[in-house]
Amino acid sequence: MKQPRASQPIMLTGMMIFVMLLVVSQQVQSQLQYDFYHKTCKSAEKTVRRIVRQAIHSNPGLGAGLLRMHFHDCFVRGCDASVLIDSTSASQAEKDSPANNPSLRGFEVIDDAKAELEAICPGVVSCADTLAFAARDSVATLGGPSWKIRSGRRDGNISIKSDVFANLPPPSFNLQQLTQNFQAKGLSQDEMITLSGAHTIGGSHCTSFSNRLYTFNSTTPQDPTLDPQFAEHLKQQCPQTNFDPNLRIGMDSFTPDRFDNKYFTDLTLGQGLFKSDQTLFTDDKNSASTVQLYSEHRPVFNYNFVKAMIKMSEIEVKTGLQGEIRRNCRVVNPAH
Ligand code: HEM
Ligand SMILES: *[C@@H]1O[C@H](CO)[C@@H](O)[C@H](O)[C@H]1NC(C)=O
Ligand SMILES: *[C@@H]1O[C@H](CO)[C@@H](O)[C@H](O)[C@H]1NC(C)=O
Numbered sequence: 111m112k113q114p115r116a117s118q119p120i121m122l123t124g125m126m127i128f129v130m131l132l133v134v135s136q137q138v139q140s141q142l143q144y145d146f147y148h149k150t151c152k153s154a155e156k157t158v159r160r161i162v163r164q165a166i167h168s169n170p171g172l173g174a175g176l177l178r179m180h181f182h183d184c185f186v187r188g189c190d191a192s193v194l195i196d197s198t199s200a201s202q203a204e205k206d207s208p209a210n211n212p213s214l215r216g217f218e219v220i221d222d223a224k225a226e227l228e229a230i231c232p233g234v235v236s237c238a239d240t241l242a243f244a245a246r247d248s249v250a251t252l253g254g255p256s257w258k259i260r261s262g263r264r265d266g267n268i269s270i271k272s273d274v275f276a277n278l279p280p281p282s283f284n285l286q287q288l289t290q291n292f293q294a295k296g297l298s299q300d301e302m303i304t305l306s307g308a309h310t311i312g313g314s315h316c317t318s319f320s321n322r323l324y325t326f327n328s329t330t331p332q333d334p335t336l337d338p339q340f341a342e343h344l345k346q347q348c349p350q351t352n353f354d355p356n357l358r359i360g361m362d363s364f365t366p367d368r369f370d371n372k373y374f375t376d377l378t379l380g381q382g383l384f385k386s387d388q389t390l391f392t393d394d395k396n397s398a399s400t401v402q403l404y405s406e407h408r409p410v411f412n413y414n415f416v417k418a419m420i421k422m423s424e425i426e427v428k429t430g431l432q433g434e435i436r437r438n439c440r441v442v443n444p445a446h
Contacts, residue, residue, distance in 0.1 A: 140430030142260035146239070151231035155259075158243040161223040165216070166251045170367040171358070173248035174312025175216030180245035180423065181308070182210060183238070185295055186277045188426025190266030191237035194220060194439040197271075207274035213315055217440075220244060224439050237439035238263035242423045249419075252311055254369030255412040259423065264433030267442035281318050281384035285393040288386055295425050301418040303390050303400050307411055309383070310373035313358030313366060316348035319383050324350045335392045337380030344383075359383065371412075374405035 147154040166173040183193040186204055193210065194217065197203040205211060220240055227235040239261040250256035279291040285299075292302035322333035323345050332341055340363075347359055360366030361383045362373045373387075378401065382388035391401045404411040434443050 140432075142262045142424060142427060142429060144258055144260055146261035147231075147235060151227065151234045153230065154227060154235045154239075155243055157226050157230070158223045158240055159247045161226065162219060162244050162247040163251050165219040165222070166248065170252065171312060172216045172219055173252045173367075175214065176219060176241070176244045176248045177308050178312065179214055179216055179220075180241050181305070182214065182274070182278060183241055184422050184425045186273050187266055187268065188428065189238050189242060189263055189423055190426075190428050190433060191241055191263075191436065191439060192266045192269040192273075194237055194241065195267075195269035195442065196440040201269075202271035203269040204271060204274050205269070207271045209274050209278050209280070213318075216244075220439055228437065233435050233437065235435070236263050236265045236433075237436045238265050238427070240439070245423070246419070249369050249415075252367060252369040255416050257416045257420065259420070262429050264428040264430075265436040265439075266428060266433050267436075279386060281314075281386045282321070283386045283389070285389045285397060288389070295422075297418065297421060299397065300400060300414075301421065303397055304404075304411070304414045304418045305422060306387065306390060307371065307373050307404065307415055309361040309387060310371065311362070311366060311369050313360050314383055315355065315358060316353045317355075319344070319359075319385075320348050320350070320353070322385060323348065333385065333388075335380060335385075335388045340379075340381045361387070371404050371408040374401050374411065377401050378405050 162173070162176065179193060180189070182204070183189055183191060186192060193204050193214075195203045195205065197206050205214070205217075220237065223240050223244065224235075224237060227240065239259075242259055242261070242263065246257060246259055277291075277294075279288055283291065288302055289299040292299070292305075297305070322336055323341055324331055326333045332338075344359065347357065362370075362376055363381060364372040364376070376382055377387060377391040380388065382391065391398050404414075436443055
């Protein structure tokens with residue numbers, strides 16, 4: 111009478127362990143991992159780094175473009191390379207949102223890297239990982255910190271223009287709006303401030319900030335939080351009419367091609383280019399003290415930037431059997 115009672119729990123336990131192992135092994139497969147391509151494409155990261163370095167050598171602005179591209183990818187449908195998909199006659203892609211077109215740059219660098227990756231290990235390395243590596247390598251190449259990236263992201267096959275406006279913050283946002291926007295992606299206000307430090311490289315078109323120079327509000331043409339002398343300098347480069355639509359103004363006017371902490375010094379001087387930049391120093395004591403800290407301690411900024419970038423680069427990623435490995439980053443794989 112007692113024998114079957116005893117063996118039943120043992121069998122059950124055995125089954126449970128088997129099921130648990132199954133679940134665990136699937137979870138391991140469906141998580142990002144360091145050196146994900148170690149066995150399947152050993153030189154993947156090295157290849158991306160070489161292409162990115164070459165590109166930045168001929169045009170440092172491309173490094174800024176790639177860092178921004180990764181941000182714009184991750185905030186819209188997660189880091190799934192949806193930002194890289196071209197529009198078709200049937201649908202307008204993220205790429206063609208005004209937030210991306212014409213200002214987002216560096217697509218050809220990803221194309222070049224992906225072409226090499228397909229040549230050495232076809233169908234293995236995702237466009238999403240390629241972009242994540244490229245953003246990391248851009249920061250390092252321009253004098254910033256470097257870090258290890260978990261990989262194994264898979265590519266999405268959906269890209270919709272209107273998603274961009276709904277997810278990416280505009281430069282007109284104030285501190286509270288920015289904080290909410292980043293919180294919706296699982297990033298704290300501190301991480302938002304830290305990641306804004308990316309504006310230490312690259313440039314902006316006049317249209318992204320000229321309202322601060324000429325049409326602030328009905329009674330005050332110029333944003334009072336903008337240093338007046340700096341405003342004059344900006345007005346010369348960005349006249350109200352007949353400005354050069356292709357011109358880029360360095361967002362960190364000191365060292366636009368160097369990934370340092372000067373962006374935060376800019377903010378302490380009233381020289382943040384966007385309202386969304388200056389608000390970090392002007393709107394609130396707490397955020398101002400973080401800005402002050404970063405402006406004085408570059409290693410602290412670097413350390414926190416790396417941590418926040420890793421978090422950003424893992425937003426809503428597809429892994430395991432989700433998504434696909436796009437052959438060409440500009441087009442979704444043909445359905446089969
Ligand atoms: C906090 C909210 C943010 C806002 C409102 C914002 C807005 C903008 C705008 C309006 C531009 C200039 C576009 C143009 O006119 O050419 C720009 C450029 C840039 N942004 Fe942001 N951004 C934000 C956060 C970030 C983050 C988190 C990153 C990366 C981690 C980033 C990286 C860049 C870079 C590198 C550029 C220069 C691009 C180039 O030179 O091609 N931004 N951003
Ligand atoms: C315009 O901005 C100034 C400076 O921030 C402010 O004092 C004023 O109240 C604003 N006026 C209107 C009409 O919003
Ligand atoms: C996108 O991928 C899903 C599965 O991952 C598939 O069912 C769907 O048909 C694909 N859509 C397009 C447009 O290729």
